Amino acid sequence: MIPDITTALxxxxxxxxxSEGVPVAWENIQFEPPTDGLYLISHDMPARPYSIDLAGECRVYPGVYQxxxxxxxxxxxxxxRTLARRVxxxxxENEEIPGDGFSAWVTSPPAIYPGVPDGVSFTVPVSINYRADISA
Structure with a gap:
């Protein structure tokens, strides 16, 4: 089973x-950003899974959700910055991420990075490290 961690996140x-009325740009979905307000962009960056036992029956699925x-x-x-802290x-850290037939966990405190200006917008990245351990 390969866990669908992206959907859970x-x-x-x-x-x-x-519930907060904050628009979100989801991957590969048409989005028209507001010109006068804040919005979020969601990206999941899974890392290469690996096994932690000699039999290869327990796999770890790590990644970063940004x-x-x-x-x-x-x-x-x-x-x-205020909205980044709320996200x-x-x-x-250690928060459970329930999924369909699995659970993942946040493995460290989320990192809020300095804002990046590009002349049109100011973007503050929030990175969340996670992992799911799956036994075959």
Missing amino acids: EAILGTWAE VSVVAPAGNGKAQA AELFM
């Missing part, structure tokens, strides 16, 4: 973002 973010908080350029960084609070 997106479910957590999506439920929260919908949520980028995007704000219009020229409005300062406070709002974007990080959704994925606290």
